[in-house]
Amino acid sequence: MHIMGGLYRELCDIPSWDCTMGSGVRAAMATADLSPGSELHTYASSADDAAIRALLSRGVTVKTTARPSSIVFAYFHPLSSPHVEPPREAIGHLPTLRVTAEAVLRFGFLEGDATVTADRAVYDPQTWRNPKPFSANGSTASELALVLNELELREATGIDNLDQAARHLINETGAQVVVVKKGACGASVYEAAGNVSHVPAYRSSKIFKIGTGDIFSAVFAVYWAERKMPATQAADLASRSVSLYCETRTFKFDPLSLSQRLPVAAVAGARICIEGGTESIGQRYTLEEARFALRELGMEVMCPETEQEADGWNADATLVIDDGLSQHALIRIRKAQAQGRPIVVLHERLSTTVSLTKDIEVTDDFASAIYLAAWAAGESVAANRS
Template sequence: MDTGTIDRCSFATQAVVVADDDRDCLMISRGQGMHIVGGLYRELCDVPAWDCTLGSGGRAALAASSLVTGVELTAYASAADAASIKTLQMHGITTHVSSRPSPIVFAYFHPLSSPHIEPPRGMINQQKPLLVTADTVLRFGLIEGDAVIRANRAIYDPQTWRNPPAFSANGSTANELALVLNELEARQSSGCDDLELAAKHLMVMQGASVVVIKQGARGASVYEASGKFSKVPAYRSSSVFKIGTGDVFTAVFAVYWARGLSTPEVAADLASRSVSIYCDTRAFEFDESALMRRQPVSSELGSAVRIEGNVQSLGQRYVMEEARFALQELGIGVVNPMFSSDTLDLSADAILLINDDLSSEALVRLADDSARLTPVIAFNDRAEASSYAFTATEITNDFATAIYLAAWAAGGAIAVRQK
């Protein structure tokens, strides 16, 4: 396990507690701190290189432990995960572990790609449910089992869009419940395409007092049972490492909301700022002054990005297709002259330049973009690629960062026009 990204935190070591596998539900002893139930999975990424055993539970526990003491983690783990459990303990996290037969791995080509899961979902043996009772509990969805929660305040992040179960479907109860979901999960959970209607449906059907819907580059929307609605922006980072950012958001929100430290709106805003820091550093250091220095970004619906590049080789075509898909996943319109040669209108709010053997026609368009002050984000995919840096507003050699910089630039351009 690569522990370099989490060794900056330093807390007292506490002991691991192994649950009794003879019970129908695995009984865990309780404390009054933040209790987290979530996955402990190995994460692999090719570009950029990443190999770390965290998952939703491990990452959320580290994020929470950087803010408060008394953090506990309940998770399933295999013998191969022992080193990761020890590292979590070294960061002051009390761990409660139930054994599973093998590790579970999520493998990504890049941080925005869909992961390959090993073993495949259909071959993962389902374990006995965990039972956790505590004052405040953050519950994540699990792929190898389930968790039954008894809490005063609970936060539930289902972690799946595939028929996400309701919080109480397995018998979980809470006096006050907050749901944290992404857009697809919210729509799948409610059957409503409109996010406001989806949130209202979830509050009625699941008894939630707060519904937070994460919207990627567009920040998050916060709906409260009182009728209050808040929009929280995303915050700029110089680089974007997306693996686990949703876990960080949910964990930070949970700490501030469930422990009564702030309102749902403020808790979500602090969570969004914390994600920005994590994207930059991959570390769990959420200093208040650093959080307040984060700058909000705009990524409005209706914005469009034009992709410039080349598709002569399979590799070039793959990068172009991945970029188009990733932008569309963020809700950004895409104009691509390489795929739509008959398109007459090539105007866009920002340009994503995949800097690899550009055609003369592309260079002419980019010169016009520069003259119109259209922001140009250059993705230098290969070190030997010819440089057209004079056209670029920002330059990066990281794919996920390029996608988000382009989305933010397009949203910013719309915001300027609307002033």
């Protein structure tokens, strides 16, 4: 597998993360065992030597074009928007990378571009900011698959309806496949022949979201572009691999481990009640950040502590931020539990506690709490429909 992708330093405050990865390095690490002899084409500075040595030790061939300094993505938590240093507008444009091969995975870059000539190519633009069409820089492929998230698809087409947008993109680009990643709700696979299929997300006990899109595209590219597996089957293996990576942050995607992943039934529009403290800035910030993250996943959200119209609002699941809960919140939580509503608790500090002893999921990680709540709400919706 030939990979064209970025090599960037990634920082995260909570949980702590400091690693030089980026789309290219992470994809190359993911394909090292699946596609021995993989080759990465990227830009790098002298500060990136350790990451290159790690790739070489895994048997990956690395071809670099010099870059004057590192590029850093800094996150507060894995679901937050990153701060980029140097600023995007200050990053110069370097010479275009070029590769000709049978199977190629191409990502978008901040500091340059990549021109591809391939039998089969997978293109992940990696940005919603005016994503460029695959062929805009002269890239060609006998067969093309596009991998985008929902926002990237809407920005690329100007069409809000995802089904219409995917069909439009197939018609405009001549792609054989468009894969639309939907976060907690899995992914949809659109094929030029007219087939549409859904691939679920798979459960993981921890959710570390930085780079999961890189993993998805890399594994999909190996199975679809290189091994010529049907697109839906390749996307399913990619989704299973994302689940395993979220839980372990390692690059071991053996068939047995993938076969044991369990699908989850997140549903866009599922309703989630958030219970949390509001007396301090920190408590209110966490509550609002959770509200924003869940809405980004397509959930409907209500917080009784801050919204007057909460009475009569029936939730499918409750997310409890266990810090400074009011007595009214505790009463509502116990009532929800008595009614059999799924409850997920974000319990970050030992000094706080919710006295619930059964039928709840507890995590000390913010991003994990968000996804577990979305999955719980979706499974509740599915159970009520059956």
